[in-house]
Amino acid sequence: MRRPDQGGDRPTSDDRRTTGFRQDFDARARAARSDFEAQIRQRRAEFGVRNEALTARTGRNLPAAIAIALAFAVVMLASLLVFKPVFMLVAAFLLGVGVYELASAMRFAGRDVPRIPSVAVAVGTVPAAFLGGQDWALSTLLGGIVLISVWRLVEVAVARTKPSVQNVVRDLTNGLFVQAYVTLLGACVVLLSAQDRGERWVIAFILVVVAVDTGAYATGINLGKHPMAPRISPKKTWEGFGGSVAASIVVGILVTWLMLGLPWWTGIVLGVLISGSATLGDLTESMIKRDLGIKDISSFLPGHGGLLDRIDSILPSAAIAYLMYLVIVR
Structure with missing residues (x-):
């Protein structure tokens, strides 16, 4: 056996040099990583400042606008070029959401446009336009406008607090506008695609x-x-x-x-x-x-x-x- 004073477990000069090299390498790696992270943070901050300035000038978030446009483009191209009837689903989604958004915004402003029948008419007009053409599309839309108007009149009839006649007329005309602006114009896309x-x-x-x-x-x-x-x-x-x-x-x-x-x-x-x-x-x-x-x-x-x-x-x-x-x- 080796005696303790023989230094059998003591680090050699090579071991010390290896340990020093590792420590130096680790320190440099940490410094490089910190510098890289700092640069990333700086780039993000600069991008954020430029994007905010651009948004203030144009009124839109340009990167988000581009990303959304590309996503819509991919979905629409795939539905139109691969199997055209699938485009009905895309159009129904777009028109349904668009009508719901506009009707909700009007209700937020105090104009009671029924959302359920409004969305149903928008969605139902899509297959009518694609499969039946102009006549079916117009018939569905006109019938839907009657349904929306009757729906609102029933709501007024059963309400405890009756709105004024002027407000009821405003609600009916706003419901008509939602269908004319979103559903009718959107149906033209469907008619064209068919x-x-x-x-x-x-x-x-x-x-x-x-x-x-x-x-x-x-x-x-x-x-x-x-x-x-x-x-x-x-x-x-x-x-x-x-x-x-x-x-x-x-x-x-x-x-x-x-x-x-x-x-x-x-x-x-x-x-x-x-x-x-x-x-x-x-x-x-x-x-x-x-x-x-x-x-x-x-x-x-x-x-x-x-x-x-x-x-x-x-x-x-x-x-x-x-x-x-x-x-x-x-």
């Missing part, structure tokens, strides 16, 4: 709507100086509108030529009409929110407003695209 090569038309006009939004955003944020409708939407400018028209014409020519097989000049017509309808849809939504005294239609998309806020430009543009299809193709 046509021969209609899925291409739906994709084409939505691409033009995206071009309108992108052109207005890029031009407005960089060149915008003259407000377009300051009382309705203070951030909209005439420069942004000009950019939206230019972008919509370029994309309109491309989609009509490459996707629809139509003469290039029809793309100019499509671009000009869609730029006007999309802008009108956006302003209409702003007027509704201002009239109701709210910032967003709902909080369905956390931190980003409601679903109706995202499709406000598509709804009136769908009617324009459907009418163009009927004039050009039929």
Whole structure:
């Protein structure tokens, strides 16, 4: 056996050098990790500041808007191109949620629009439009408006506290407006998709709507100086509108030529009409929110407003695209 003073268990110089190397390596690794985490925090803070400034200038959370737009694009493209009848489910979801949001916002403002029959009419109009065409869609919508009106009158009849006649008339007209604004215009998308090569038309006009939004955003944020409708939407400018028209014409020519097989000049017509309808849809939504005294239609998309806020430009543009299809193709 080794005696204790022989140093059998004492660390050698090599062991000490190895231990020192490990400690030095660990210290450097911890320092590098701390520096990396600090850089990540700094980048996040800078991104947050830039995003807040951008949101203040444009009135929207751009990263969230892009993410939501991409998600919708994937779902809509898949339903239209893989098996078109599935698009009925997508449309029913969008219109049902949109009607629920608008009816709820009106009720929040003291306008009693029945939500259950309103949503049922919106959802029921989708298969009627896709499978039965214009006649079925209009019949379902008109019958639904009668149902919503009767529903509200029954609510008034059984209520303990009777609202004034003026308020009842206001409720009925607001219920009619919800169906005309969301369901009727949304049904145009469904009617268009059900046509021969209609899925291409739906994709084409939505691409033009995206071009309108992108052109207005890029031009407005960089060149915008003259407000377009300051009382309705203070951030909209005439420069942004000009950019939206230019972008919509370029994309309109491309989609009509490459996707629809139509003469290039029809793309100019499509671009000009869609730029006007999309802008009108956006302003209409702003007027509704201002009239109701709210910032967003709902909080369905956390931190980003409601679903109706995202499709406000598509709804009136769908009617324009459907009418163009009927004039050009039929």
